[in-house]
Amino acid sequence: MKRIIAKQEFCMGCGLCEVYCTVQHSKTKDIVKAYNSENPKPVSRIRVEMNKPVSFAIQCRHCEDAPCVTACLSGAMRKDEETGLVTHDPEKCMGCWTCIMVCPYGAIKIDVDGKVVAKCDQCAGLDVPACVANCPNGALVCKEVKP
Amino acid sequence: MSKYVIVGASAAGIGAVEAIREVDPVGTITVISEEQCPQYSRPMISDLVSGKADFHKMMCREDKFWENNQVQALTGRTALHLDLTDKFVALDKGDHINYEKLLIATGGRPFVPKIEGSDKDGVFTFTTVSDAEHLAAKLETAKTAVVIGAGLIGISVTEALVKRGIKVTLVELQDKILSLLLDAKGSDIVENVIKKAGVNIVTGQSVQRITGKPENDQVVGGVVLTKGEQMTCDAVIVAIGVVPRTELVTGTTVKTNRGIIVDNTMRTNVPDVYASGDVAEAYDFVLDQNRLLPLWPLAVLEGKVAGYNMAGKKTDYEGGTNMSALKYFGVPIVSIGIANPKDDAAYETLVMHEPERNLYKKLVLKDNVIVGMTLVNDIQKAGILFHLMKNRVNVKKIKQQLLNEDFGIATLPHSLRKKVYPGEID
Numbered sequence: 342m343k344r345i346i347a348k349q350e351f352c353m354g355c356g357l358c359e360v361y362c363t364v365q366h367s368k369t370k371d372i373v374k375a376y377n378s379e380n381p382k383p384v385s386r387i388r389v390e391m392n393k394p395v396s397f398a399i400q401c402r403h404c405e406d407a408p409c410v411t412a413c414l415s416g417a418m419r420k421d422e423e424t425g426l427v428t429h430d431p432e433k434c435m436g437c438w439t440c441i442m443v444c445p446y447g448a449i450k451i452d453v454d455g456k457v458v459a460k461c462d463q464c465a466g467l468d469v470p471a472c473v474a475n476c477p478n479g480a481l482v483c484k485e486v487k488p
Numbered sequence: 489m490s491k492y493v494i495v496g497a498s499a500a501g502i503g504a505v506e507a508i509r510e511v512d513p514v515g516t517i518t519v520i521s522e523e524q525c526p527q528y529s530r531p532m533i534s535d536l537v538s539g540k541a542d543f544h545k546m547m548c549r550e551d552k553f554w555e556n557n558q559v560q561a562l563t564g565r566t567a568l569h570l571d572l573t574d575k576f577v578a579l580d581k582g583d584h585i586n587y588e589k590l591l592i593a594t595g596g597r598p599f600v601p602k603i604e605g606s607d608k609d610g611v612f613t614f615t616t617v618s619d620a621e622h623l624a625a626k627l628e629t630a631k632t633a634v635v636i637g638a639g640l641i642g643i644s645v646t647e648a649l650v651k652r653g654i655k656v657t658l659v660e661l662q663d664k665i666l667s668l669l670l671d672a673k674g675s676d677i678v679e680n681v682i683k684k685a686g687v688n689i690v691t692g693q694s695v696q697r698i699t700g701k702p703e704n705d706q707v708v709g710g711v712v713l714t715k716g717e718q719m720t721c722d723a724v725i726v727a728i729g730v731v732p733r734t735e736l737v738t739g740t741t742v743k744t745n746r747g748i749i750v751d752n753t754m755r756t757n758v759p760d761v762y763a764s765g766d767v768a769e770a771y772d773f774v775l776d777q778n779r780l781l782p783l784w785p786l787a788v789l790e791g792k793v794a795g796y797n798m799a800g801k802k803t804d805y806e807g808g809t810n811m812s813a814l815k816y817f818g819v820p821i822v823s824i825g826i827a828n829p830k831d832d833a834a835y836e837t838l839v840m841h842e843p844e845r846n847l848y849k850k851l852v853l854k855d856n857v858i859v860g861m862t863l864v865n866d867i868q869k870a871g872i873l874f875h876l877m878k879n880r881v882n883v884k885k886i887k888q889q890l891l892n893e894d895f896g897i898a899t900l901p902h903s904l905r906k907k908v909y910p911g912e913i914d
Contacts, residue, residue, distance in 0.1 A: 347913050390898035397913050399897060408871075411503070411792065412785035414531040416548030433545060435532055438813035439785055442822045444871035445909070447896065451820060451867075 342425030343463060344486045345473060347397040351480035352389075354396035358472035358481060359385040362400075365464055365471035381453035386461040387472050388447070398472065398481060400461035401448040403427045409440035409449060417457075431457045489586040490518035490560065492798055493577055495567045495736060496593030497526035499784050500765030502549060503791025504591050504798070509557050511799035518560045518585055520567050520577065523616065527553045531644075531784050533620035537627070538648035546617070567594075572740055572758055589760050589798040592737065592748060593791060596730030596766035596782050603726075605698030610708030611724045614645045623725065627652050630722035634658075634711050636695050638665035642727035643682070643816050649725075650685050657688040657719060659695055659711075669812055669823045673841065673848055674862045681817045698724055730782050732767040745769055747780045752804045754794035762798060764790035773807035773878065774825040774859050781808055806878070813867070819846070822870040825877065826852045826860030835859070840891045849891045856884040869895055879908055 360372070362385040367375035376382060387400040407427045409418045417433035418440055420426075434457035441449045441458065452459040463483075464470040473481045492508055494501045497519045508517060519526075529548040535541035554561035566580040576584040598613035600606060610630075612623045623645075633649050635642050638660035649656045658665070664675040665682070679689060693714045701709030710720040732747035742756045743749045748763040752771055755762050764770070765787035769778040786808040796803040814821040829835035829852050836853040845865065851873070852860030858877040863870050873890065876883060881904065883890060889899045897909060905913070 349913050390896040392898035395898050402912065411788050414784055415529050435535055437531065437815055438820050438867060441867055442813040442870045442874060445875035447869045447872045
């Protein structure tokens with residue numbers, strides 16, 4: 342499976358990963374429209390953490406024994422046996438926030454409509470996730486790891 | 489003969505099946521459930537009543553969950569008694585199923601106190617899909633309801649009723665709603681939001697008597713409160729709590745307290761007999777003792793631990809605590825561990841309260857370790873705080889940052905970050 346690893350020493354805290362994550366998960370996939378005309382604006386599923394001089398970006402780690410999957414009340418959060426990804430089905434999500442309570446990384450957010458959660462899906466359909474592809478300093482890398 | 493027999497097919501039973509199959513792909517599994525279609529999410533029954541979810545959406549596992557895991561699912565069946573010597577479960581139609589490993593995951597039953605008139609048509613409990621369907625049917629004609637008990641289930645059903653346009657009175661014996669979960673300030677915030685939704689809240693009282701309709705005394709027509717006040721209503725929902733369904737082990741050598749007593753592998757005092765979920769007294773890592781904690785996520789986790797051990801993979805339960813995420817009436821809340829420390833001298837509390845934003849955050853610390861948290865309207869970092877809490881991390885150096893909006897993993901000093909989040913950030 343693929344994992345996105347944050348390289349702390351290269352992160353400048355510019356926040357472009359958040360911007361491109363937002364765009365990738367927008368309806369229009371257009372940076373101007375996503376920020377200016379999409380209402381509500383989609384949430385970024387990656388978060389830049391800053392505690393100067395330290396900064397790094399973090400998103401769902403797709404944990405092996407994922408607490409969110411065990412805790413999920415509705416069965417919306419699942420571990421995909423083939424890809425190793427933790428997937429979230431917004432159609433099944435009941436918006437109970439139990440996954441937010443147990444995620445050790447704080448990587449699950451309440452989505453814009455306030456009804457379901459949103460989290461990293463490693464940009465389903467893209468070869469390289471948007472945050473990795475658009476990091477200007479190589480602070481996010483996508484590595485194949487053993488599940 | 490079935491290698492594994494599981495009595496109860498809700499959260500703990502489902503968790504156990506998944507764990508067993510991870511370790512043992514072939515051993516025969518038999519699950520006994522009183523319900524016809526057991527793999528649904530009980531916490532979602534309020535969404536069924538409100539109309540937000542249909543039955544299919546409530547399925548918390550795939551439709552063919554039992555088939556896919558090669559489980560013989562005996563649905564609509566009741567386990568009547570156990571024979572621990574000859575190792576079998578006796579079922580309702582007279583048949584026996586022998587087991588090598590047994591899991592008792594019978595859950596809890598709603599507690600209904602003796603109230604005069606509680607046998608009338610229109611009195612409901614609210615834990616199963618069948619309860620929800622009965623209540624939903626009543627709502628075709630009902631206009632007003634009284635909910636007894638302002639805990640998780642009571643408030644959940646209240647919200648569903650409000651969404652259906654029902655005028656609700658919520659009656660709570662304690663002085664505050666959600667008193668087992670929140671402190672006074674947290675409780676007040678929720679109370680105000682619920683009142684704004686048009687709910688009448690009565691605290692410090694209970695229902696003394698349920699009365700009939702003038703034209704038909706067998707049908708609920710109203711209630712009389714402890715202090716004598718009368719009110720009319722078309723339905724009464726009793727949501728006081730659940731009691732463990734231990735009746736299966738009554739008269740056997742399986743030890744019980746209020747629930748079935750288990751060790752940290754979820755095994756009872758009898759070899760090859762395990763218990764998990766609402767029926768069991770499992771470990772609370774905050775209180776450092778075993779207790780009843782009837783919560784869905786913990787039941788799944790306990791079921792998983794039992795399943796691993798039954799299948800031969802030695803696994804210890806890390807423990808849970810009183811913990812819930814709430815979404816009622818649009819206010820996100822996370823509450824974990826101790827909300828109201830009794831002995832103030834031993835505890836330190838950190839509080840952030842911004843009434844204009846309805847923001848309230850409180851941490852309870854003991855010896856610089858987080859032992860309780862209440863987060864209202866800003867729950868984003870709840871999981872990070874919970875991670876520190878579960879790992880009993882000394883937070884002395886970062887105390888002042890814990891409640892800040894920009895608190896995060898980066899707040900942790902480098903050495904601590906490496907220890908608590910090994911291998912994650914290069």
